[in-house]
Amino acid sequence: MKKKLILASTLAGTAILGSFLAIDRHQATAAETQEIEIKFSAAVGEKSFNCGESYSNLGTSAATVTPTDFRFYVSEVALIDGSGKAVPLTLKQDGKWQHQNVALLDFENKSGACANGTAEIRDRLIGTIPKGNYKGLQFTLGVPFSLNHEDASLAPSPLNLTSLWWNWRGGYKFLRIDMKNQMADKNPDGKSGTQSSQIAGSEGSRGGSHGGGLQGFVIHLGSTGCKAEGNNQKPTSCATPNKSKVIFSSFDPTKNTVIADLKSLVSQTNLAVNQANTPPGCMSDPKDGDCAGIMKNLGLPFGNKPAAGQTFFQVK
Template identity: 25%
Template sequence: MLLVLSGCGFFTPPHRLQVELRFDGRPLPCGTALSLQGAPWYLEHSKFYLSQWQDQEGNSLHLENNKWQTGETVLVSIEQRDCWQDGEMLGNHRVVFDADVDLADVQQLQFVLGIPFAQNHHNPLAQPSPLNLSSMFWTWQSGHKFARFELKSVADSWAFHLGSTGCAADSAMRAPAEACEQPNLLAFSLQRPKGKGETLVFHLDRLIEGIRVSQENSCTFHPNETASCEQLLSNLRQSVIEWI
Protein backbone atom coordinates (compact mmCIF):
# COMPACT_ATOMS: atom_id res chain seq x y z
CA MET A 1 0.00 0.00 0.00
CA LEU A 2 1.31 3.45 -0.93
CA LEU A 3 0.66 6.00 1.79
CA VAL A 4 0.91 9.63 0.71
CA LEU A 5 1.05 12.00 3.68
CA SER A 6 0.68 15.31 1.90
CA GLY A 7 -1.18 16.94 4.76
CA CYS A 8 1.67 16.18 7.18
CA GLY A 9 4.43 17.70 5.09
CA PHE A 10 5.99 14.43 3.86
CA PHE A 11 4.96 15.12 0.27
CA THR A 12 4.21 18.41 -1.43
CA PRO A 13 2.57 18.31 -4.89
CA PRO A 14 4.70 19.93 -7.63
CA HIS A 15 2.21 22.80 -8.03
CA ARG A 16 2.05 23.80 -4.35
CA LEU A 17 4.24 25.87 -2.03
CA GLN A 18 4.01 25.79 1.74
CA VAL A 19 4.43 29.15 3.51
CA GLU A 20 6.14 29.30 6.88
CA LEU A 21 6.70 32.09 9.38
CA ARG A 22 10.05 32.07 11.17
CA PHE A 23 11.79 34.09 13.87
CA ASP A 24 15.56 33.82 14.40
CA GLY A 25 15.61 31.03 11.84
CA ARG A 26 13.09 28.85 13.69
CA PRO A 27 9.43 28.20 12.87
CA LEU A 28 6.86 29.90 15.09
CA PRO A 29 4.55 27.30 16.65
CA CYS A 30 1.09 28.44 17.67
CA GLY A 31 1.09 30.83 20.61
CA THR A 32 4.86 31.27 20.74
CA ALA A 33 6.05 34.13 22.94
CA LEU A 34 8.71 36.28 21.27
CA SER A 35 11.32 37.71 23.61
CA LEU A 36 11.63 41.34 22.54
CA GLN A 37 13.15 44.08 24.66
CA GLY A 38 13.07 41.87 27.74
CA ALA A 39 9.35 41.12 27.56
CA PRO A 40 7.14 38.48 25.92
CA TRP A 41 5.32 39.62 22.78
CA TYR A 42 2.69 37.69 20.86
CA LEU A 43 1.75 37.82 17.21
CA GLU A 44 -1.84 39.01 16.86
CA HIS A 45 -2.04 39.26 13.07
CA SER A 46 0.12 38.02 10.21
CA LYS A 47 -1.47 38.40 6.77
CA PHE A 48 -0.12 39.41 3.38
CA TYR A 49 -1.10 39.31 -0.30
CA LEU A 50 1.24 37.89 -2.95
CA SER A 51 0.44 38.38 -6.64
CA GLN A 52 1.76 38.54 -10.24
CA TRP A 53 3.50 35.16 -10.17
CA GLN A 54 5.97 34.52 -13.01
CA ASP A 55 8.85 32.22 -13.89
CA GLN A 56 12.35 33.14 -15.10
CA GLU A 57 11.08 33.88 -18.62
CA GLY A 58 8.25 36.11 -17.50
CA ASN A 59 5.58 33.48 -18.09
CA SER A 60 2.60 33.84 -15.78
CA LEU A 61 2.11 31.14 -13.18
CA HIS A 62 -1.63 31.02 -12.62
CA LEU A 63 -3.14 30.12 -9.28
CA GLU A 64 -5.99 27.78 -8.48
CA ASN A 65 -9.20 29.62 -7.61
CA ASN A 66 -10.36 29.01 -4.04
CA LYS A 67 -11.39 31.06 -1.00
CA TRP A 68 -7.76 32.09 -0.38
CA GLN A 69 -6.83 32.80 -3.99
CA THR A 70 -7.92 34.36 -7.24
CA GLY A 71 -6.15 33.30 -10.41
CA GLU A 72 -3.44 35.89 -9.71
CA THR A 73 -3.45 36.76 -6.00
CA VAL A 74 -3.17 34.72 -2.80
CA LEU A 75 -3.74 35.81 0.79
CA VAL A 76 -1.35 34.16 3.23
CA SER A 77 -2.80 34.20 6.73
CA ILE A 78 -0.67 32.78 9.53
CA GLU A 79 -2.46 33.50 12.77
CA GLN A 80 -0.94 32.89 16.19
CA ARG A 81 -3.55 33.97 18.73
CA ASP A 82 -6.26 31.36 19.38
CA CYS A 83 -4.90 29.59 16.33
CA TRP A 84 -5.55 25.95 17.13
CA GLN A 85 -8.99 24.52 16.54
CA ASP A 86 -9.60 20.76 16.44
CA GLY A 87 -5.91 20.21 15.76
CA GLU A 88 -5.80 22.51 12.75
CA MET A 89 -4.29 25.97 12.52
CA LEU A 90 -6.65 28.62 11.21
CA GLY A 91 -5.68 30.57 8.13
CA ASN A 92 -3.84 29.76 4.92
CA HIS A 93 -0.23 28.57 4.77
CA ARG A 94 0.13 27.63 1.13
CA VAL A 95 0.17 28.84 -2.45
CA VAL A 96 -1.62 26.49 -4.85
CA PHE A 97 -0.92 26.92 -8.55
CA ASP A 98 -2.94 25.45 -11.40
CA ALA A 99 -2.35 21.73 -11.73
CA ASP A 100 -0.39 22.19 -14.96
CA VAL A 101 2.29 24.26 -13.17
CA ASP A 102 5.35 22.21 -12.23
CA LEU A 103 7.53 24.20 -9.85
CA ALA A 104 10.43 21.83 -10.58
CA ASP A 105 10.71 23.63 -13.94
CA VAL A 106 10.87 27.08 -12.32
CA GLN A 107 14.45 28.31 -11.88
CA GLN A 108 13.47 31.81 -10.81
CA LEU A 109 10.26 32.55 -8.93
CA GLN A 110 8.99 36.10 -9.33
CA PHE A 111 6.08 37.68 -7.48
CA VAL A 112 4.91 40.89 -5.82
CA LEU A 113 3.99 41.58 -2.22
CA GLY A 114 0.81 43.57 -2.77
CA ILE A 115 -2.11 43.88 -5.18
CA PRO A 116 -1.78 45.47 -8.64
CA PHE A 117 -3.44 48.85 -9.17
CA ALA A 118 -6.06 47.42 -11.52
CA GLN A 119 -7.44 45.19 -8.74
CA ASN A 120 -6.59 47.26 -5.69
CA HIS A 121 -9.32 49.90 -5.57
CA HIS A 122 -12.58 48.11 -6.38
CA ASN A 123 -15.50 47.82 -3.99
CA PRO A 124 -14.43 44.96 -1.66
CA LEU A 125 -18.04 43.85 -1.23
CA ALA A 126 -18.13 43.04 -4.96
CA GLN A 127 -14.70 41.41 -5.04
CA PRO A 128 -14.10 37.65 -4.93
CA SER A 129 -12.51 36.07 -1.89
CA PRO A 130 -9.88 36.81 -0.58
CA LEU A 131 -10.12 40.41 -1.86
CA ASN A 132 -13.34 41.01 0.09
CA LEU A 133 -11.98 41.05 3.65
CA SER A 134 -12.79 44.30 5.44
CA SER A 135 -9.88 43.69 7.84
CA MET A 136 -7.50 43.97 4.87
CA PHE A 137 -9.03 47.06 3.27
CA TRP A 138 -8.52 50.76 3.98
CA THR A 139 -10.79 52.74 1.63
CA TRP A 140 -11.61 52.74 -2.08
CA GLN A 141 -9.13 55.60 -2.46
CA SER A 142 -6.22 53.84 -0.70
CA GLY A 143 -7.19 50.27 -1.52
CA HIS A 144 -6.13 47.16 0.33
CA LYS A 145 -3.67 46.58 3.11
CA PHE A 146 -1.06 44.50 1.32
CA ALA A 147 0.30 43.24 4.62
CA ARG A 148 -0.90 43.37 8.20
CA PHE A 149 1.40 42.45 11.08
CA GLU A 150 0.51 43.19 14.68
CA LEU A 151 2.34 42.33 17.91
CA LYS A 152 1.11 42.74 21.45
CA SER A 153 2.63 42.53 24.91
CA VAL A 154 1.00 42.96 28.32
CA ALA A 155 1.73 46.68 28.33
CA ASP A 156 2.17 47.72 24.70
CA SER A 157 1.35 46.98 21.06
CA TRP A 158 2.89 47.43 17.61
CA ALA A 159 1.41 47.37 14.11
CA PHE A 160 2.58 47.43 10.51
CA HIS A 161 -0.06 47.92 7.81
CA LEU A 162 1.38 48.17 4.31
CA GLY A 163 -0.51 49.62 1.36
CA SER A 164 -0.37 52.24 -1.38
CA THR A 165 -0.18 55.90 -0.41
CA GLY A 166 -0.52 59.18 -2.29
CA CYS A 167 -3.66 57.97 -4.08
CA ALA A 168 -5.51 60.93 -5.59
CA ALA A 169 -9.32 60.75 -5.63
CA ASP A 170 -12.25 63.09 -5.02
CA SER A 171 -12.98 61.36 -1.71
CA ALA A 172 -12.06 58.30 0.33
CA MET A 173 -15.04 56.55 -1.26
CA ARG A 174 -13.73 57.08 -4.80
CA ALA A 175 -11.12 54.99 -6.59
CA PRO A 176 -8.15 56.91 -8.04
CA ALA A 177 -8.01 57.23 -11.81
CA GLU A 178 -4.22 56.98 -11.90
CA ALA A 179 -1.62 54.95 -10.03
CA CYS A 180 -0.75 56.13 -6.55
CA GLU A 181 2.40 58.19 -5.95
CA GLN A 182 3.82 55.48 -3.67
CA PRO A 183 2.41 52.15 -4.86
CA ASN A 184 4.49 50.28 -2.24
CA LEU A 185 4.43 47.11 -4.32
CA LEU A 186 7.47 45.04 -3.38
CA ALA A 187 8.82 42.79 -6.14
CA PHE A 188 10.69 39.59 -5.29
CA SER A 189 12.81 37.45 -7.59
CA LEU A 190 14.03 34.26 -5.92
CA GLN A 191 16.48 31.80 -7.44
CA ARG A 192 15.71 28.09 -7.16
CA PRO A 193 17.30 26.87 -3.93
CA LYS A 194 19.56 23.85 -3.54
CA GLY A 195 16.91 22.29 -1.32
CA LYS A 196 13.52 20.92 -2.33
CA GLY A 197 12.05 24.27 -3.28
CA GLU A 198 8.75 23.44 -1.60
CA THR A 199 8.51 26.27 0.95
CA LEU A 200 8.42 30.06 1.11
CA VAL A 201 9.68 31.40 4.43
CA PHE A 202 8.74 34.83 5.78
CA HIS A 203 11.33 35.95 8.35
CA LEU A 204 9.53 38.10 10.94
CA ASP A 205 12.77 39.04 12.72
CA ARG A 206 14.20 40.43 9.47
CA LEU A 207 11.06 42.54 9.00
CA ILE A 208 11.42 44.26 12.38
CA GLU A 209 15.21 44.56 12.37
CA GLY A 210 16.23 48.00 13.65
CA ILE A 211 12.74 48.67 15.06
CA ARG A 212 12.05 48.97 18.77
CA VAL A 213 8.55 47.53 18.78
CA SER A 214 6.09 49.81 20.55
CA GLN A 215 2.90 51.64 19.70
CA GLU A 216 4.83 54.83 18.95
CA ASN A 217 7.01 52.96 16.43
CA SER A 218 4.07 51.47 14.54
CA CYS A 219 3.67 52.05 10.80
CA THR A 220 0.18 52.44 9.40
CA PHE A 221 1.34 55.28 7.12
CA HIS A 222 0.19 58.18 9.25
CA PRO A 223 2.26 61.40 8.93
CA ASN A 224 4.15 60.92 12.23
CA GLU A 225 5.36 57.41 11.34
CA THR A 226 7.82 58.24 8.55
CA ALA A 227 10.98 56.87 10.20
CA SER A 228 9.41 53.53 11.14
CA CYS A 229 7.78 53.11 7.73
CA GLU A 230 11.02 53.85 5.89
CA GLN A 231 12.89 51.30 8.00
CA LEU A 232 10.27 48.61 7.47
CA LEU A 233 10.11 49.21 3.71
CA SER A 234 13.89 49.01 3.58
CA ASN A 235 13.80 45.72 5.49
CA LEU A 236 11.18 44.30 3.14
CA ARG A 237 13.42 44.98 0.16
CA GLN A 238 16.05 42.73 1.72
CA SER A 239 15.83 38.94 2.15
CA VAL A 240 12.63 38.88 4.22
CA ILE A 241 11.09 36.19 1.99
CA GLU A 242 13.18 33.11 1.20
CA TRP A 243 12.57 30.09 -1.06
CA ILE A 244 13.87 26.84 0.41
Protein backbone atom coordinates in the same frame (compact mmCIF):
# COMPACT_ATOMS: atom_id res chain seq x y z
CA MET B 1 -36.70 8.77 -45.32
CA LYS B 2 -33.20 7.63 -46.31
CA LYS B 3 -32.08 11.25 -46.64
CA LYS B 4 -33.29 11.94 -43.07
CA LEU B 5 -31.43 8.90 -41.75
CA ILE B 6 -28.27 9.91 -43.58
CA LEU B 7 -28.55 13.47 -42.25
CA ALA B 8 -29.12 12.27 -38.68
CA SER B 9 -26.21 9.88 -38.96
CA THR B 10 -24.00 12.67 -40.29
CA LEU B 11 -24.97 15.02 -37.48
CA ALA B 12 -24.36 12.34 -34.86
CA GLY B 13 -21.00 11.56 -36.38
CA THR B 14 -20.08 15.23 -36.38
CA ALA B 15 -21.06 15.55 -32.71
CA ILE B 16 -18.99 12.50 -31.76
CA LEU B 17 -16.03 13.78 -33.75
CA GLY B 18 -16.34 17.17 -32.01
CA SER B 19 -16.32 15.44 -28.64
CA PHE B 20 -13.19 13.52 -29.50
CA LEU B 21 -11.49 16.69 -30.72
CA ALA B 22 -12.39 18.51 -27.49
CA ILE B 23 -10.98 15.62 -25.46
CA ASP B 24 -7.83 15.61 -27.56
CA ARG B 25 -7.38 19.37 -27.08
CA HIS B 26 -7.86 19.00 -23.31
CA GLN B 27 -5.37 16.15 -23.14
CA ALA B 28 -2.90 18.08 -25.27
CA THR B 29 -3.22 21.13 -22.99
CA ALA B 30 -2.77 18.97 -19.90
CA ALA B 31 0.29 17.36 -21.43
CA GLU B 32 1.82 20.78 -22.13
CA THR B 33 1.40 22.13 -18.60
CA GLN B 34 2.27 21.01 -15.09
CA GLU B 35 0.72 21.78 -11.72
CA ILE B 36 2.98 23.59 -9.29
CA GLU B 37 2.70 24.15 -5.55
CA ILE B 38 4.78 26.91 -3.99
CA LYS B 39 5.00 26.49 -0.23
CA PHE B 40 5.24 29.36 2.25
CA SER B 41 5.94 29.41 5.97
CA ALA B 42 5.82 32.10 8.66
CA ALA B 43 8.68 32.28 11.13
CA VAL B 44 10.12 34.44 13.88
CA GLY B 45 13.83 33.86 13.54
CA GLU B 46 14.53 30.16 14.01
CA LYS B 47 11.07 29.51 15.45
CA SER B 48 7.83 28.86 13.59
CA PHE B 49 5.04 31.39 13.98
CA ASN B 50 2.21 30.27 16.24
CA CYS B 51 -0.77 32.26 17.46
CA GLY B 52 -0.42 33.25 21.10
CA GLU B 53 3.27 32.36 21.41
CA SER B 54 5.59 35.07 22.71
CA TYR B 55 8.92 35.79 21.04
CA SER B 56 11.81 37.61 22.66
CA ASN B 57 14.78 39.65 21.50
CA LEU B 58 13.03 41.34 18.57
CA GLY B 59 14.02 44.69 17.09
CA THR B 60 16.56 47.18 18.32
CA SER B 61 15.09 47.18 21.85
CA ALA B 62 15.18 43.37 22.14
CA ALA B 63 11.45 43.44 22.81
CA THR B 64 9.22 40.51 23.71
CA VAL B 65 6.04 40.43 21.63
CA THR B 66 3.03 38.21 21.10
CA PRO B 67 1.90 38.27 17.44
CA THR B 68 -1.86 38.36 16.95
CA ASP B 69 -2.06 38.37 13.13
CA PHE B 70 0.14 37.29 10.20
CA ARG B 71 -1.36 37.49 6.69
CA PHE B 72 -0.32 38.86 3.31
CA TYR B 73 -1.32 38.99 -0.35
CA VAL B 74 0.99 38.03 -3.19
CA SER B 75 0.42 38.48 -6.92
CA GLU B 76 2.11 38.24 -10.31
CA VAL B 77 3.76 34.93 -9.40
CA ALA B 78 6.20 33.52 -11.95
CA LEU B 79 8.92 30.91 -12.22
CA ILE B 80 12.22 31.84 -13.87
CA ASP B 81 13.55 29.53 -16.57
CA GLY B 82 17.14 28.75 -17.52
CA SER B 83 17.39 31.76 -19.81
CA GLY B 84 16.23 34.13 -17.06
CA LYS B 85 12.72 34.58 -18.47
CA ALA B 86 9.87 34.93 -15.97
CA VAL B 87 7.04 32.56 -16.91
CA PRO B 88 3.73 33.45 -15.17
CA LEU B 89 2.05 30.87 -12.96
CA THR B 90 -1.67 30.55 -13.73
CA LEU B 91 -3.25 30.38 -10.30
CA LYS B 92 -5.98 27.83 -9.70
CA GLN B 93 -9.25 29.74 -9.33
CA ASP B 94 -10.48 28.01 -6.17
CA GLY B 95 -13.03 30.63 -5.15
CA LYS B 96 -11.42 31.01 -1.74
CA TRP B 97 -7.67 31.65 -1.56
CA GLN B 98 -6.84 32.64 -5.13
CA HIS B 99 -8.54 35.08 -7.51
CA GLN B 100 -7.17 36.04 -10.90
CA ASN B 101 -3.44 36.53 -10.23
CA VAL B 102 -3.77 37.29 -6.48
CA ALA B 103 -3.42 34.84 -3.59
CA LEU B 104 -3.74 35.16 0.18
CA LEU B 105 -1.25 33.52 2.55
CA ASP B 106 -2.72 33.25 6.04
CA PHE B 107 -0.78 31.90 9.05
CA GLU B 108 -3.11 32.80 11.92
CA ASN B 109 -5.89 30.41 12.96
CA LYS B 110 -8.19 32.61 15.08
CA SER B 111 -6.98 30.88 18.24
CA GLY B 112 -5.53 32.46 21.37
CA ALA B 113 -4.36 35.98 20.70
CA CYS B 114 -5.37 35.79 17.01
CA ALA B 115 -9.07 36.33 17.71
CA ASN B 116 -9.39 38.91 14.92
CA GLY B 117 -8.51 36.41 12.18
CA THR B 118 -10.01 33.36 10.50
CA ALA B 119 -9.94 29.70 11.52
CA GLU B 120 -8.30 28.26 8.40
CA ILE B 121 -4.67 28.75 7.43
CA ARG B 122 -3.18 28.84 3.96
CA ASP B 123 0.50 28.17 3.36
CA ARG B 124 0.83 27.61 -0.39
CA LEU B 125 0.06 28.74 -3.91
CA ILE B 126 -1.31 26.29 -6.47
CA GLY B 127 -1.25 26.83 -10.20
CA THR B 128 -0.17 25.56 -13.59
CA ILE B 129 2.72 26.50 -15.82
CA PRO B 130 4.08 25.27 -19.16
CA LYS B 131 6.27 22.24 -18.72
CA GLY B 132 9.93 23.11 -18.58
CA ASN B 133 12.97 23.50 -16.40
CA TYR B 134 12.77 26.36 -13.93
CA LYS B 135 15.45 27.62 -11.59
CA GLY B 136 13.98 30.67 -9.84
CA LEU B 137 10.88 32.36 -8.44
CA GLN B 138 9.46 35.87 -8.42
CA PHE B 139 6.31 37.41 -7.00
CA THR B 140 4.94 40.72 -5.78
CA LEU B 141 3.96 41.40 -2.19
CA GLY B 142 0.75 43.33 -2.81
CA VAL B 143 -2.46 43.54 -4.84
CA PRO B 144 -2.40 44.85 -8.44
CA PHE B 145 -3.81 48.34 -8.90
CA SER B 146 -6.67 46.99 -11.04
CA LEU B 147 -7.97 44.98 -8.06
CA ASN B 148 -6.70 47.04 -5.17
CA HIS B 149 -9.44 49.65 -5.01
CA GLU B 150 -12.60 47.58 -4.97
CA ASP B 151 -15.25 47.38 -2.25
CA ALA B 152 -14.14 44.49 -0.02
CA SER B 153 -17.73 43.83 1.04
CA LEU B 154 -18.59 43.00 -2.58
CA ALA B 155 -15.29 41.53 -3.80
CA PRO B 156 -14.72 37.80 -4.39
CA SER B 157 -12.67 35.77 -1.92
CA PRO B 158 -9.89 36.25 -0.84
CA LEU B 159 -10.38 39.98 -1.45
CA ASN B 160 -13.53 40.04 0.70
CA LEU B 161 -11.79 40.24 4.08
CA THR B 162 -12.57 43.66 5.54
CA SER B 163 -9.85 43.09 8.16
CA LEU B 164 -7.38 43.34 5.26
CA TRP B 165 -8.94 46.47 3.73
CA TRP B 166 -8.68 50.13 4.58
CA ASN B 167 -11.07 51.96 2.29
CA TRP B 168 -11.74 52.67 -1.40
CA ARG B 169 -8.89 55.13 -1.65
CA GLY B 170 -6.22 53.24 0.27
CA GLY B 171 -7.23 49.78 -0.90
CA TYR B 172 -6.03 46.60 0.75
CA LYS B 173 -3.50 45.89 3.45
CA PHE B 174 -0.95 43.89 1.48
CA LEU B 175 0.65 42.70 4.70
CA ARG B 176 -0.88 42.61 8.17
CA ILE B 177 1.20 41.64 11.18
CA ASP B 178 -0.09 42.70 14.60
CA MET B 179 1.86 42.35 17.82
CA LYS B 180 1.13 42.90 21.49
CA ASN B 181 4.24 44.29 23.10
CA GLN B 182 4.84 43.78 26.81
CA MET B 183 6.62 47.14 26.88
CA ALA B 184 3.51 48.90 25.54
CA ASP B 185 1.75 48.73 28.91
CA LYS B 186 4.34 50.96 30.54
CA ASN B 187 5.10 54.63 30.25
CA PRO B 188 8.65 55.68 29.34
CA ASP B 189 9.44 56.01 33.07
CA GLY B 190 8.68 52.30 33.53
CA LYS B 191 5.45 52.77 35.47
CA SER B 192 2.16 51.21 34.44
CA GLY B 193 0.20 53.74 32.49
CA THR B 194 -1.66 54.71 29.37
CA GLN B 195 0.85 54.35 26.56
CA SER B 196 -0.85 51.25 25.15
CA SER B 197 -4.29 52.85 25.22
CA GLN B 198 -2.92 55.92 23.47
CA ILE B 199 -1.45 53.71 20.78
CA ALA B 200 -4.68 51.74 20.41
CA GLY B 201 -6.79 54.85 20.17
CA SER B 202 -4.77 56.26 17.29
CA GLU B 203 -5.17 53.28 14.99
CA GLY B 204 -8.43 54.39 13.46
CA SER B 205 -6.76 57.35 11.76
CA ARG B 206 -5.81 55.20 8.77
CA GLY B 207 -9.40 54.09 8.18
CA GLY B 208 -11.08 50.68 8.24
CA SER B 209 -12.04 48.33 11.03
CA HIS B 210 -9.36 46.86 13.24
CA GLY B 211 -11.36 45.26 15.99
CA GLY B 212 -10.94 45.68 19.70
CA GLY B 213 -8.35 48.46 19.89
CA LEU B 214 -4.90 47.00 19.30
CA GLN B 215 -2.15 47.46 21.87
CA GLY B 216 1.47 47.38 20.88
CA PHE B 217 2.99 47.47 17.41
CA VAL B 218 1.28 46.71 14.10
CA ILE B 219 2.62 46.47 10.56
CA HIS B 220 0.04 47.26 7.88
CA LEU B 221 1.53 47.67 4.42
CA GLY B 222 -0.53 49.35 1.71
CA SER B 223 -0.58 52.04 -0.93
CA THR B 224 -0.54 55.69 0.14
CA GLY B 225 -1.06 59.03 -1.57
CA CYS B 226 -3.90 57.65 -3.69
CA LYS B 227 -5.80 60.43 -5.46
CA ALA B 228 -9.55 60.23 -6.09
CA GLU B 229 -12.41 62.67 -6.57
CA GLY B 230 -14.30 61.40 -3.53
CA ASN B 231 -13.96 59.02 -0.58
CA ASN B 232 -16.00 56.34 -2.35
CA GLN B 233 -14.34 56.75 -5.74
CA LYS B 234 -11.54 54.64 -7.11
CA PRO B 235 -8.25 56.53 -7.34
CA THR B 236 -6.52 57.08 -10.63
CA SER B 237 -3.04 56.68 -9.16
CA CYS B 238 -1.11 56.30 -5.91
CA ALA B 239 2.01 58.32 -5.14
CA THR B 240 3.49 55.43 -3.17
CA PRO B 241 2.24 52.03 -4.36
CA ASN B 242 4.31 50.15 -1.73
CA LYS B 243 4.32 46.90 -3.70
CA SER B 244 7.49 44.90 -3.21
CA LYS B 245 8.83 42.69 -6.01
CA VAL B 246 10.63 39.63 -4.65
CA ILE B 247 13.05 37.63 -6.81
CA PHE B 248 14.91 34.44 -5.94
CA SER B 249 17.41 33.34 -8.57
CA SER B 250 17.53 29.86 -7.05
CA PHE B 251 14.26 28.13 -6.15
CA ASP B 252 12.99 24.58 -6.63
CA PRO B 253 9.25 24.23 -5.83
CA THR B 254 9.69 20.51 -5.14
CA LYS B 255 12.31 21.16 -2.46
CA ASN B 256 12.20 24.77 -1.27
CA THR B 257 9.86 26.85 0.91
CA VAL B 258 9.50 30.64 1.02
CA ILE B 259 9.95 31.82 4.62
CA ALA B 260 8.39 35.09 5.81
CA ASP B 261 10.53 36.02 8.83
CA LEU B 262 9.11 38.55 11.29
CA LYS B 263 12.38 38.82 13.23
CA SER B 264 14.22 39.87 10.09
CA LEU B 265 11.48 42.32 9.15
CA VAL B 266 11.70 44.26 12.44
CA SER B 267 15.47 43.93 12.93
CA GLN B 268 16.00 47.70 12.53
CA THR B 269 12.88 48.84 14.40
CA ASN B 270 12.29 49.75 18.05
CA LEU B 271 9.08 47.90 18.93
CA ALA B 272 8.86 49.45 22.39
CA VAL B 273 8.07 53.01 21.31
CA ASN B 274 5.78 54.78 18.89
CA GLN B 275 6.36 58.11 17.13
CA ALA B 276 4.10 60.77 18.62
CA ASN B 277 0.87 61.62 16.85
CA THR B 278 1.08 58.61 14.50
CA PRO B 279 -0.87 55.34 14.32
CA PRO B 280 0.58 52.43 16.32
CA GLY B 281 3.60 50.86 14.70
CA CYS B 282 3.87 51.25 10.95
CA MET B 283 0.79 51.79 8.82
CA SER B 284 2.69 52.89 5.70
CA ASP B 285 2.52 56.62 6.39
CA PRO B 286 5.52 58.15 4.57
CA LYS B 287 5.99 60.58 7.48
CA ASP B 288 6.01 57.89 10.18
CA GLY B 289 9.58 57.19 11.23
CA ASP B 290 8.50 53.85 12.73
CA CYS B 291 8.23 52.60 9.14
CA ALA B 292 11.82 53.35 8.10
CA GLY B 293 13.45 50.05 9.02
CA ILE B 294 10.42 47.98 8.02
CA MET B 295 10.17 49.51 4.55
CA LYS B 296 13.88 48.99 4.05
CA ASN B 297 13.62 45.31 4.94
CA LEU B 298 10.63 44.97 2.58
CA GLY B 299 12.80 46.30 -0.23
CA LEU B 300 10.80 49.53 -0.58
CA PRO B 301 11.93 53.16 -0.77
CA PHE B 302 11.02 55.34 2.17
CA GLY B 303 11.47 59.07 2.65
CA ASN B 304 14.65 60.06 0.86
CA LYS B 305 16.13 56.57 1.01
CA PRO B 306 16.03 54.41 -2.12
CA ALA B 307 14.91 50.80 -2.15
CA ALA B 308 17.39 48.21 -0.90
CA GLY B 309 17.32 44.43 -1.10
CA GLN B 310 14.44 42.91 0.87
CA THR B 311 15.19 40.60 3.80
CA PHE B 312 11.66 39.65 4.94
CA PHE B 313 11.38 36.68 2.56
CA GLN B 314 13.99 33.95 2.44
CA VAL B 315 14.28 30.55 0.79
CA LYS B 316 14.92 27.34 2.66
